[in-house]
Amino acid sequence: MFREAIQQMTGYTPGEQPRREKVIKLNTNENAYPPSPRVVAAIEQAAAGSLQKYPDPVATAFRERAAEVLRSDLPEITPEWILCGNGSDDILTILTRTFVGEGDVLRYPNPSYVLYKTLAEIQGASVDVVDFAPDWTMGDEFAVPVDRLRLAYLANPNSPSGTVVPAERVASLAAAMPCPLVVDEAYGDFADTNCLGLVAENERVIVTRTLSKSYALAGIRFGFAIAQPKVIEQLAKVKDSYNCDMLAIAAATAAIDDQPWLADNRAKVLATRGRMITELRAKGFTVTDSQANFVWCTDSNRNLKELYESLKQMGVLVRYMPYPGWPEGIRVTVGTDEQVDALLALV
Amino acid sequence: MFREAIQQMTGYTPGEQPRREKVIKLNTNENAYPPSPRVVAAIEQAAAGSLQKYPDPVATAFRERAAEVLRSDLPEITPEWILCGNGSDDILTILTRTFVGEGDVLRYPNPSYVLYKTLAEIQGASVDVVDFAPDWTMGDEFAVPVDRLRLAYLANPNSPSGTVVPAERVASLAAAMPCPLVVDEAYGDFADTNCLGLVAENERVIVTRTLSKSYALAGIRFGFAIAQPKVIEQLAKVKDSYNCDMLAIAAATAAIDDQPWLADNRAKVLATRGRMITELRAKGFTVTDSQANFVWCTDSNRNLKELYESLKQMGVLVRYMPYPGWPEGIRVTVGTDEQVDALLALV
Known part of the structure; x- marks a missing residue:
């Protein structure tokens, strides 16, 4: 009855999303702060409009505003370089298909x-x-052709490490590769650099972004891809006709329009991230230098699975992530200062 | 660079969605009226909540309420029989995959x-x-096995005809078929009967519904599938983790909770539909008896493409639909009485 491939697979398990309000939730890299107040106002305005009508199938308002905002990193960009999706997940699904x-x-x-x-x-x-090197650099084998290789994904900044492969390195990997390279910049706004500029240089480089993390809008599901227009044209055939709803489009447009909010939020997250890294290191953890809104902690002297369980008992959720062949670790989202203090008191 | 299948295809073209406000829009079967006021209140409440947090990945609140509402047609239903999606489109994509x-x-x-x-x-x-018969009944050939046949879709009520294949007939087709049958009930709330009861009898019958039409929520994108839990389990592996956003979940839950609104809206739409059919027939059109929120008009004495174009010039959008081998027709959404009067004055 089902496709063999579906029956065989186990399916992706997202991080725990407890419905209780009391939990200190540092497990799925949500922003520590609520979004720009302009977002809430935009949603209220849209909700008072024509909910019975279909939304703009290509989210024109968002694409126009996003093209202006991203021009400093990618001078060639116009709305035709952008495809919007129901979260980055939708974009990654479209790309894969x-x-x-x-x-x-x-x-x-x-x-x-x-x-x-x-x-x-x-x-x-x-x-x-392809394994990262232990120092989270990526070797040439990432670009080596193999039979029927059709697509490569590179999360950059990477999760769980929070590390970045520099744009020049990504450019040379992409140039050597026999297939498109998707640079998944879900956490790009928290990093010092990004790969947007490569999209103009190489039609096979595609950058993806989300509003879930840096714009504090995980709840509304909005992501987008940046690629050359001839690539966007093909991707558009695969998306559902009305994949972004009118409230999400309104929210996302208001969010990207509020760049001062982004700068202020980023500064707060980065300040807390710096403090977290320092204090977790002082407690004996090995913590990578993060360019994202989370930190990756390993510690060969602690049982991190037990630590995760005991933190959960005490109402603090972090993500325990065992990757076979790698030191187990916990990935901790950069929370508010109060949340981070609560965590630090327990580890 | 692209999959051959993608490069070859032209992609689906949805109905026109003009951004101008002045158009009388009778082309994409949106509800003539705004949704329940409770929906707007629910959206405002959700927007004031935690937009920075991920939504419930399985829309529990909606599924619990929907199971109660649908119990009269399907006594066995529990939330485990329901999968929610980002519009019916998302559900149809998940099913196909x-x-x-x-x-x-x-x-x-x-x-x-x-x-x-x-x-x-x-x-x-x-x-x-498989062609319908000219009277819009469906022959046994719809159930005949062919090599590698894996899935069948039956829009019921059908678009563009607005006609229904009776549930007993659907049951016998499904029983004879070598694969699952999806009964797409996007317009089911406007019909006299539905196929929900078949889901308990035959694990290979899957019913899909949307809130776009009968609940006047095309703008928020929310649909769902009803199937036996072992089927839902497999479908869930294919969906994006957070495919419904928190505003859509809140809106959809409030909408399905307001059954008196649905009954009242349905009564208004059906009354106007009856009048449209009578008056369009009086003007010489052949109009099928519709069980949906639109009517299908053919007329061998009129050039319907020209009629569509001239109506568009005058600010009234209908859908001109040429199906090769069939009489061309225009599909007209049941609008408000004022909109319908405006249309009738022009044809």
Whole structure:
């Protein structure tokens, strides 16, 4: 009855989303703060409009505003370089379906975002997993051709490490690669650099972004891809006609329009992140230098699975992430200063 | 660079969505009226909550309320029988990906919803199109096994005809069929009967619904599938983790909770539909008896493409739909009485 590929796979398990309000939730990299007040106002205005009408199928208002905002990193950008989706997940699904068919190969790094594996499995494709070096640099093998390799994903900044492969390195990997490279910049706004500029240089580089993290809008589901217009054209065939709802479009447009809010939020997150790294190191953890809104902690002297469990008992959720062959670790979202103090008091 | 299947296909073209406010929009079967006021209140309340947090990945609140509402048609239903999606489109995409692989066959009737073809094309599958009889009944050939037939769609009520294949007939077709049958009840709330009861009798019958039409929420994108729990379990592997946003979940839950609004809206739409059919017939059109919120008009004495164009010039949008081998027709959404009067004055 079902496709063999679907029946065989286990499916992706997202981080726990407890419905209780009391939990200090540092497990799924949500922003520590609520979004710009302009977002709430935009939603209220949209809700008072024509909910019975279909939304703009291509989210024109958002794309126009986003093109202006991103021009400093990518001077060539126009709305035709942008495809919007129902969260980054929708964008990653569209990309995978556009490039990867049954029996094809999808490449991604390890340890990284394990959703890439699920996306390949749904397509009936196989995966080619390339390990990071222990210092989280990426070797040339990431660009080596293999039979039926059709797409590569690079989370940059990477999760769980929070590390970045520099844009020049990404450019040379992309140039050597036989297939498109998707640079998943879900956490890009928290980093010092990004790969947007590469999109103009190489039609096979595609950058994805989300409003879930840096714009504090995980609840509304809005992400987008930046690629050359001829690529966007093909991706658009694969998306659902009305994949972004009118409230999400209104919210996302108001959010990206409020760049002062983004700058202020980023500064707060980065300040707390710096303090977290210092204090967690002082407590004996090995913590990578993070360019995202979370930190990756390992510690060969602690049982981190037990630590995760005991923190959970005490109402603090972090993400315990065992990657076979790698030191187990906990990934901790940068929370508010109060949340971080609560965590630090317990570890 | 792209999958061959994607490069070859043209992609689905949704109905026109003019951004101008002045148009009388009777082309995409949106509800003539705004949704329940409780919906707007629910959205405002949700927007004042935690937009920075991920939504409930399985829309529990909606599923619990929907199960109660649907129990009269399907006594066995519990929340485990329901999968929610980002509009019916998302649900149809999930279903197609779960059952139909490259080289497989997807069956659907003609004339009907042409998106089914696009869904097959994206999968690299082929289609087996079975014509309705001229009186819009469906023959036994719809159930005949063919090699690699993996899924069949039946829009019921059908678009563009607005006609219904009775549940007993659907049951016998499903029983004879070698694959699952999806009964797409996007317009089901406007009909006299539905196929929900068949889901308990036959694990290969899946019913889909949307809040876009009968609940006047096309703008928020919310649909759902009803199937036996072991089927829902497999479908859930294919959906994006957070495919419904928190505002849509809040809106949809409030909408399905307001059954008196649904009954009142339905009564208004059906009254106007009856009047439209009578008056359009009086003007010489052949109009099928509709069980949906639109009517299908043919007329061998009129050039309907020209009529569509001239109506558009005058600010009234209807859908001109030529199906090869069938009489061309225009599909007209049931609008408000004022909108319908404006249309009738022009044809």
